[in-house]
Amino acid sequence: MVSLWGSKNGEEQHHDGERDHDDDNRRQQTRQHREADERTRLLPRNEGYLDPDDPAVSPYNLFSVRAVRYVCVLFLIISFLWWVLLLVSIFVSPPMMHTRGSGFFDFSFTTLTVGNLLIGLLFFSTPSKPMEISSLIIAGLLLLDMIIVLAVQRLRSEEGWVGIATVIWATVMALYNVMSDRVVAWGKKEEEERLTGRQETRRTLREWCAVFTATVIMIVMIVITVLLTATLILRSRDASLKPPGERYLVDGDKYKLHLSCVGDITYDDKGNRNPTVLVEAGEMPFEDTMDDWIYSTYKNGTIDRYCYYDRPGFAWSDNAPSPHSAGMTSDALSEALAKAGEEGPWVLVSAGVGSIYSRIFSSRHVRDVSGLFLIDGLHEDLLHRIGGPTRGFRLWARGIISPLGYDRLIGAIFKHRTREDRVYGRSAYQAGKFIKAKLQENLVANSLTKNEVSQARNIQTPKTPLVVVSSGIEVRRDKEWGRKQEDLTKVTDNLLSWDVVNKAPHRVWLTLEGRTILEKRLGELVRAK
Numbered sequence: 253m254v255s256l257w258g259s260k261n262g263e264e265q266h267h268d269g270e271r272d273h274d275d276d277n278r279r280q281q282t283r284q285h286r287e288a289d290e291r292t293r294l295l296p297r298n299e300g301y302l303d304p305d306d307p308a309v310s311p312y313n314l315f316s317v318r319a320v321r322y323v324c325v326l327f328l329i330i331s332f333l334w335w336v337l338l339l340v341s342i343f344v345s346p347p348m349m350h351t352r353g354s355g356f357f358d359f360s361f362t363t364l365t366v367g368n369l370l371i372g373l374l375f376f377s378t379p380s381k382p383m384e385i386s387s388l389i390i391a392g393l394l395l396l397d398m399i400i401v402l403a404v405q406r407l408r409s410e411e412g413w414v415g416i417a418t419v420i421w422a423t424v425m426a427l428y429n430v431m432s433d434r435v436v437a438w439g440k441k442e443e444e445e446r447l448t449g450r451q452e453t454r455r456t457l458r459e460w461c462a463v464f465t466a467t468v469i470m471i472v473m474i475v476i477t478v479l480l481t482a483t484l485i486l487r488s489r490d491a492s493l494k495p496p497g498e499r500y501l502v503d504g505d506k507y508k509l510h511l512s513c514v515g516d517i518t519y520d521d522k523g524n525r526n527p528t529v530l531v532e533a534g535e536m537p538f539e540d541t542m543d544d545w546i547y548s549t550y551k552n553g554t555i556d557r558y559c560y561y562d563r564p565g566f567a568w569s570d571n572a573p574s575p576h577s578a579g580m581t582s583d584a585l586s587e588a589l590a591k592a593g594e595e596g597p598w599v600l601v602s603a604g605v606g607s608i609y610s611r612i613f614s615s616r617h618v619r620d621v622s623g624l625f626l627i628d629g630l631h632e633d634l635l636h637r638i639g640g641p642t643r644g645f646r647l648w649a650r651g652i653i654s655p656l657g658y659d660r661l662i663g664a665i666f667k668h669r670t671r672e673d674r675v676y677g678r679s680a681y682q683a684g685k686f687i688k689a690k691l692q693e694n695l696v697a698n699s700l701t702k703n704e705v706s707q708a709r710n711i712q713t714p715k716t717p718l719v720v721v722s723s724g725i726e727v728r729r730d731k732e733w734g735r736k737q738e739d740l741t742k743v744t745d746n747l748l749s750w751d752v753v754n755k756a757p758h759r760v761w762l763t764l765e766g767r768t769i770l771e772k773r774l775g776e777l778v779r780a781k
C-alpha cells in the first residue's frame with residue numbers, strides 16, 4: 253500500500269531495521285576495540301556479574317588504590333634508609349647529625365615507623381575496622397609525643413633537628429596509614445559493587461586470619477607507643493630539675509657539660525692561691541656517690557673549695573658525639589673550666605674508672621696540678637674489662653629498649669622514685685643518656701682511651717704528689733686488681749701514702765674507716781708543698 257506522501261510503509265520499516273542493526277554492530281565493535289582502563293580491563297566479555305571470590309574482584313583495579321600502595325612503598329624505603337643512618341650514628345656521628353640526647357629515642361621512633369608501614373603493606377588488601385582504630389590510636393599517641401618534644405625546651409634541645417624531624421615523620425606516617433586503610437576499604441567496596449552487584453560482607457578464612465594477625469601486631473605496637481609516650485612524659489618531668497652550677501657549651505657548641513664549684517677561693521700566708529679539689533666520679537654520677545663525703549670534708553674545714561662535673565651523658569651533661577674517648581672528655585672539661593673562669597692549682601680526686609680521666613687531665617695540665625688522689629682506681633691494663641665486645645653488645649641492646657622505659661615507669665609508679673633518682677641517683681643507670689655514655693666508653697676503652705692514658709703516664713710530672721687508697725675487699729677478691737693497685741703507686745715518683753682499707757668495698761667512702769682515711773689523706777695532699 254502506498255502512503256499519501258508517496259512512500260511505502262514496508263520499505264520504511266525495512267530501512268529502519270537496517271539502521272538499528274548497523275547501530276548495534278557499531279556499538280558492539282566499539283566495545284570490542286575500546287582501550288582497557290581501570291574500569292573495563294577486567295570486565296568479562298560475556299554479560300552478568302562475577303563471583304565474589306574471583307581474583308578479578310580486587311581494589312587494585314583502581315589506579316588510586318595502586319598509587320597509595322606505591323607511595324607507601326616509597327615511604328617505607330625512605331624510613332628504612334633513615335633507620336640505617338640512625339643506627340650508624342649511635343656508633344659514629346655523621347656531620348650535623350649529632351643529638352645531645354642518647355639518640356635511642358630517634359632510633360625507636362623510626363623503628364616504630366618502619367614497622368607501622370610494613371604492617372600496612374603486608375595487610376594492604378585486607379582493610380578492617382580494628383586495623384583502622386589501632387592506626388588512629390598510634391597516630392594520636394605520636395601526635396602527643398610530637399607536641400611534648402616541641403613544647404619542652406630541654407627535650408627540644410636534646411633531640412635536636414634529628415629527633416624533631418623523626419617524631420614528626422612518625423606521626424605523618426601513622427596518619428598516612430589511617431588514610432591508606434580508608435582508601436583501600438573504599439576501593440574494595442567500589443569494585444565489589446561494580447563487579448558483583450553488591451558489597452561483600454563476608455570474609456574468607458584467609459582474610460579472617462590476616463585481620464586477626466594484623467590486630468594482634470597492632471595491639472603490640474600500641475603498647476610500645478604507650479610506653480614511649482609515658483617515658484617521654486617522665487623525661488619532660490625530669491627536665492624541670494635544675495642543676496647546681498652551670499652547663500657550658502663545649503666542643504664547638506656541640507653539647508653542654510655540667511660544672512659546679514662549692515666554696516670560696518682562699519690564699520696562704522704568702523699570697524699564693526690554695527688548691528681547689530677537682531673531683532672525678534667513678535662509674536656513677538658524682539651527686540649520687542662521692543658528694544656526701546666530699547661535702548662533709550669541706551664542711552669539716554679539711555678543704556676550702558672543690559669543683560665537680562658530670563661526664564658527657566651523666567646527670568645534667570649532654571651526650572657527646574661518637575666516638576668519644578677519655579681524652580676528649582678531659583679536653584671538654586678544660587674548655588668548661590676556662591669558660592667558667594676557674595683556674596688551678598688543682599688537686600685531682602678520682603675513683604674507679606674516673607682515675608683514667610684524671611690522669612689524662614693531669615698530663616695535659618702539668619703546671620696546674622698540685623696533687624693526684626686515686627681511690628681504688630682502674631689501671632689502664634684492665635681497660636679491657638670495660639671494653640669487651642660482649643659488654644658493648646649488652647649496652648647497645650639495653651640502649652635500644654631504653655626508650656620503652658618500663659623499668660623507670662615501674663620505679664616511678666610502684667617504688668616512688670623521684671626526679672633526683674632518675675637524673676643522677678639510683679635509677680640514673682636506666683636512662684638512655686647514661687647507657688649511651690657507657691657504650692661510648694666501651695667502644696674506645698681498649699683503643700683510643702688506652703693510648704691516651706699510656707701517653708699520659710709518660711708525660712706525667714714525676715714530682716707530682718700522689719696518694720692511693722685501695723679497697724681491701726677488691727684487693728683480696730681479685731689478685732690482678734691488687735697488683736695493678738700497687739703499680740698505680742708508681743704513676744709518679746712522689747708517693748705520699750698508699751692505704752688498703754681492710755673492710756671497705758670499691759666505694760671506699762661507704763665505710764666509716766674508709767671516710768676517715770680519705771679525709772685524712774686528702775687534707776695531707778692539699779697541704780703538701
